Amino acid sequence: MNNRPLVPRKRMYHAHDRKMILAKNPNESSEHVLMKAFLWALYLPDYPSLTVEIRIGDRYKPDVVALDEEGKPLFWGEAGQVSMEKVRALAKRYRSTHFAIAKWHTRLDPLEVLVTEAIEGIKRDAPFDLINFPADSAERFLDEEGHLQINKTDLEIRRL
Template sequence: MRLTVDLSVNDFDRDLFAERKLVFEQREGEGLVHVVLKLLAFALYFDPRLVVEPSFEDEYKPDLLIRADDYRPELWVECGQVTVRKLDKITFRYYTSRFAVVKQQRREIDDLLERCRGEVRRLEALELVAFDPNFCLRLADMLSGRNDVVVVIAGTSIQVVIGGVTETSTLHRIHAKA
């Protein structure tokens, strides 16, 4: 399934208002919630250089990526399922990069953080982000082929408007510490 999104982001914490047209391809075996996570991650880390599903010469591939001037990752974003092994490998290999993992619910990032302790050598490079229970599922139910989406971010709150319907969630962020 292909989703076209006209995205407007208003991030009060970064004093940012931006718009971007995006196309998301739902890959085989990929649920619509995974597409929602990529959309939310795009809004949270909005940057003109941010790319969805980039081509990347590595055994591992990010869901979203900002490249530095030297073509190495500046910001690497994983959405949904990710292994501890992958996080260890990419955070160690790209030692100057920042990394984010975006998941559906707070308990998922708490669990991931616990599994990463003692296994991920650069744990401090990770930011883990999640939302209230069922927030992503409700957003997935609202998406269709073509979508106007407004995302408002302020402090620990995120508000998403799709087709005139508003959903709000707490924004759960954990900056991992070694």
């Protein structure tokens, strides 16, 4: 029996009196789409300009991002796989950017080790949040009309 969530090719999501449309790419997992939506809803109160999947002129493209008036990232969210090289490069380049890395139904210990090693020796003045979305996140945090109801207290979050 497969308990993996399914998301439609295109869907409107609602949170905090805002809405956005996410399109699922053919090679993208439903979990990846949901993590982007959940990150957006989770951090929208802190970063009202938060948006999903836009290029910002960097080699890397954030899954979720909020930019300042000059176009520099205030917040950068990643959903799923990240390499040590990517984390290190981003941490060096954007020392004042709040980063969040989300995983789906995964232990955070290996990710914490990876990020801790990647940012070692880099002077930063913004946090890294590591987030585990439980396997039942779609049922718990998303209704049939696309309304997202999620809080940081609902999740395992480690701040580095």
